[in-house]
Amino acid sequence: MALSIEPSLEDALAAGWTIPTSWYVDPEVFERERTAIFERSWQYVGKADELARPGDYLTARVGRVPVVVVRNGSGDLAGFVNVCLHRCAEVVRGAGHRSTLQCHYHAWTYGLDGRLLSAPRSEREACFSTSDYRLEPIQVGQYGPFVFVNLSSAAPSLEDSLGELPDRLADGGLDLDGLVPVERSEWEVAANWKVVVENYDECYHCPVAHPSFTRLMEVDPDRYALEAGSWWSRASTPLRSWPEGRAVELPYDPTGEVTVGQFGYLWPNFTLVQNPGPPNAMAFYFVPLAPERTLVVSEYLFAPGTPPGLVRDMIEFNLAVGAEDQALVESVQRGAASGRVGKGRLLLDSERLIQHFHALVAGALAESDQA
Numbered sequence: 001m002a003l004s005i006e007p008s009l010e011d012a013l014a015a016g017w018t019i020p021t022s023w024y025v026d027p028e029v030f031e032r033e034r035t036a037i038f039e040r041s042w043q044y045v046g047k048a049d050e051l052a053r054p055g056d057y058l059t060a061r062v063g064r065v066p067v068v069v070v071r072n073g074s075g076d077l078a079g080f081v082n083v084c085l086h087r088c089a090e091v092v093r094g095a096g097h098r099s100t101l102q103c104h105y106h107a108w109t110y111g112l113d114g115r116l117l118s119a120p121r122s123e124r125e126a127c128f129s130t131s132d133y134r135l136e137p138i139q140v141g142q143y144g145p146f147v148f149v150n151l152s153s154a155a156p157s158l159e160d161s162l163g164e165l166p167d168r169l170a171d172g173g174l175d176l177d178g179l180v181p182v183e184r185s186e187w188e189v190a191a192n193w194k195v196v197v198e199n200y201d202e203c204y205h206c207p208v209a210h211p212s213f214t215r216l217m218e219v220d221p222d223r224y225a226l227e228a229g230s231w232w233s234r235a236s237t238p239l240r241s242w243p244e245g246r247a248v249e250l251p252y253d254p255t256g257e258v259t260v261g262q263f264g265y266l267w268p269n270f271t272l273v274q275n276p277g278p279p280n281a282m283a284f285y286f287v288p289l290a291p292e293r294t295l296v297v298s299e300y301l302f303a304p305g306t307p308p309g310l311v312r313d314m315i316e317f318n319l320a321v322g323a324e325d326q327a328l329v330e331s332v333q334r335g336a337a338s339g340r341v342g343k344g345r346l347l348l349d350s351e352r353l354i355q356h357f358h359a360l361v362a363g364a365l366a367e368s369d370q371a
């Protein structure tokens, strides 16, 4: 993929420079990213428990495109572009349960397979056949409890995109099938989505900016392991060991079968965290709202029977780290928006997952230039 990047940019990225700072503020880059990145990659839309029964559906927006995912009559997940073939209203809104997809504007009614079943008054038209109309199907995939869609029929499958990531996370103790959803939260940050991903991709800042995290997990570069595949990356680190008898205030009691922290990433904007302690997972999904605004959606999952007080403590720990990160990324955004530093300089030993991310961003934009 990196071969199509402009040679001077490719060289700069290889040498440890970042992508141009202007890419974090430029509305034109933001628009190109919608098409070249978000409308061609796997995008998280919801959890499988929201789509348990035939007829359950949920809606989302991917890039510029409204989408709907349903559990169809065969029990399979199916996805469609949620734009009515009559006059382009979104066919269905929100989420819930229904036997057909009926448009809220003039009641054109589609089956759960996307085919048009009926259109009021169409029998009064000389040349109208419902069989000529079908909502555009899109790819749907599932990883554990997480449901994704991809608007590009040419994109690699979700399984291929995830590559070795599920196995690597499982090696580190993550068992998604043994977890149940507990809570969801959302918040907005005043930063470009790429700044948010980059902050997730390195723990160089942890000893400086995350005191509770640093008391809980190892942040030394010799213990904090980094690895990457084509479309994914992962960091992992063990629970920190303290000298016997030393009193250290931890953010929660990490006693449990999970002894490593894991930080998985799927291109371009889905992440999965496992904290040491009882079996748990926290998904963080970064939705670009505007060049300088990003919505963070988080889903918390725990093993059934985890004590509620411990669940609360672990969620509060993540929210505290998230608040610390929000201050950091918003500071970066203000600095980037100043236009006074054209590109940043990575320290690759600690920040090579950002380099990996930047190669994917630059490759996707270059490919769209050449398309």
Ligand code: FES
Binding pocket: 084, 085, 086, 087, 088, 089, 091, 103, 104, 105, 106, 107, 108
């Ligand atoms: S726009 Fe959907 S029925 Fe008219």
Ligand SMILES: [Fe+2]
Binding pocket: 199, 205, 206, 210, 321, 325
């Ligand atoms: Fe952080």
